Amino acid sequence: MKKIIAFTLRGCPYCYSAQEAYKKLQQKPEYKDVAIDWIDEEEHPDLATKYDHYYCPSLFVDGKKIYEAHPGDNDDYIYGMVENAMHEALA
Numbered sequence: 001m002k003k004i005i006a007f008t009l010r011g012c013p014y015c016y017s018a019q020e021a022y023k024k025l026q027q028k029p030e031y032k033d034v035a036i037d038w039i040d041e042e043e044h045p046d047l048a049t050k051y052d053h054y055y056c057p058s059l060f061v062d063g064k065k066i067y068e069a070h071p072g073d074n075d076d077y078i079y080g081m082v083e084n085a086m087h088e089a090l091a
Helices: 013-025 075-090
Strands: 006-007 036-040 060-062 064-068
Touching: 006 013, 006 075, 013 075, 060 075, 064 075
Parallel strands: 006 036
Antiparallel strands: 006 060, 060 064
16 A cells, blocks of 8 residues: 655644545545555644645645645545545555
């Protein structure tokens, strides 16, 4: 299984939505073993600068950017992108 890293910020509503989507998706049998390393950018700026992204959350699978949030993304879209990253990790 490939490694998923997600960069987040405290208080970010898009990050909250992504984490909630992850919790729901982990209840599906095909995703129950998929792990995401949630990394707070403010706590680990040295790591965050090594990845090409601007907005949070940003999800990377084995170093490849799968999703970067944009203002206006809704919960359903974020759910789909988190699912896409989890699916990619299994491929």
